[in-house]
Amino acid sequence: MSAKKSAGGPLTSVLNWIVPPAAPVAPAGPLPERLDWVRAIPFLGMHLGCLLVLWVGWSWLALAIAAFLYALRVFTLTAFYHRYFAHRAFKTWRIVQFVFAAIGTSAVQRGPLWWAAHHRHHHTHSDDPEDLHSPRQKGIFWAHTLWFLSPRAEATNLRLIPDFARYPELRLLDRFDLAVPVLLAASLYGLGALIAWQAPELGVTGMQLLVWGFFVSTIAVYHVTYLVNSATHLVGTRRYKTKDDSRNSMIIALLTFGEGWHNNHHYYPNSTRQGFFWWEIDLSYYVLRFMSLLGLVWDLRPVPQRILHPQPRPVAEPASVATALPS
Numbered sequence: 001m002s003a004k005k006s007a008g009g010p011l012t013s014v015l016n017w018i019v020p021p022a023a024p025v026a027p028a029g030p031l032p033e034r035l036d037w038v039r040a041i042p043f044l045g046m047h048l049g050c051l052l053v054l055w056v057g058w059s060w061l062a063l064a065i066a067a068f069l070y071a072l073r074v075f076t077l078t079a080f081y082h083r084y085f086a087h088r089a090f091k092t093w094r095i096v097q098f099v100f101a102a103i104g105t106s107a108v109q110r111g112p113l114w115w116a117a118h119h120r121h122h123h124t125h126s127d128d129p130e131d132l133h134s135p136r137q138k139g140i141f142w143a144h145t146l147w148f149l150s151p152r153a154e155a156t157n158l159r160l161i162p163d164f165a166r167y168p169e170l171r172l173l174d175r176f177d178l179a180v181p182v183l184l185a186a187s188l189y190g191l192g193a194l195i196a197w198q199a200p201e202l203g204v205t206g207m208q209l210l211v212w213g214f215f216v217s218t219i220a221v222y223h224v225t226y227l228v229n230s231a232t233h234l235v236g237t238r239r240y241k242t243k244d245d246s247r248n249s250m251i252i253a254l255l256t257f258g259e260g261w262h263n264n265h266h267y268y269p270n271s272t273r274q275g276f277f278w279w280e281i282d283l284s285y286y287v288l289r290f291m292s293l294l295g296l297v298w299d300l301r302p303v304p305q306r307i308l309h310p311q312p313r314p315v316a317e318p319a320s321v322a323t324a325l326p327s
């Protein structure tokens with residue numbers, strides 16, 4: 001199936017979502033950059049699913065599971081989808097790579113190859129007309145939440161990520177990325193139903209865990225991730241003069257576990273940490289440091305001293321001083 005076909009009618013759009021093409025293809029040409037309404041329907045449905053909290057109520061267990069899944073998936077997107085798959089900022093075992101790739105797909109933000117390939121494209125074209133999610137080019141709402149629902153963003157451009165596309169298990173996960181979220185949603189419902197049967201006094205139901213653990217938690221993960229594409233190119237401070245509009249924001253760094261230091265990151269994208277100084281809180285980096293003590297990850301790439309403490313440019317010596325020196 002060609003990329004052109006994938007931008008075809010509503011039926012093709014639905015089929016490509018549920019049964020993706022055997023081999024993801026790179027966009028053959030400039031595909032339309034418009035909202036694909038068929039793909040927007042499930043996205044809107046995820047948001048509407050949150051309203052079911054009015055019907056299912058809440059329990060401490062449901063809130064705890066929603067918070068845990070938020071933290072796990074924000075960490076995974078930040079540390080693995082972004083810093084590992086897109087930037088190769090550290091090394092890990094193949095099994096750890098796969099486990100976090102699978103956890104990442106549970107966030108319903110497509111597979112690791114799709115996510116990282118699009119992010120590499122962003123770094124090449126940050127805020128220029130080719131950038132798919134630049135607030136400067138397309139406005140804040142498009143940059144925040146609509147760009148990935150356009151035919152232009154649909155395919156995984158494997159040419160941008162050959163280093164990870166060589167792993168068949170990652171290609172499989174990338175192709176059938178909906179399998180993990182469906183499994184997560186079903187497991188939450190099943191766990192809730194089991195608890196309702198065994199311990200009804202806890203006030204938990206299958207629907208309640210599904211709504212809080214899947215819909216509410218996933219929507220929260222969605223929007224903090226999107227803030228990095230929208231808000232960190234609009235609000236905050238700029239330590240480094242980069243060609244894009246990237247900015248540093250402590251609030252977004254706290255919400256995203258470290259991604260708010262986006263101006264630092266655009267200036268030097270290869271380091272494992274994005275908070276360059278001790279006061280720039282970067283939770284994902286701290287967890288990765290801990291994982292490195294356990295031998296789960298290694299070779300965490302540091303921020304070079306020349307980036308942290310740029311040397312002032314040498315100033316030409318005044319001629320009068322030079323001539324005054326003894327020979």
Ligand SMILES: [Zn+2]
Binds near residue numbers: 126229233262
């Ligand atoms: Zn950016």
Ligand SMILES: [Zn+2]
Binds near residue numbers: 082086265
């Ligand atoms: Zn990046």
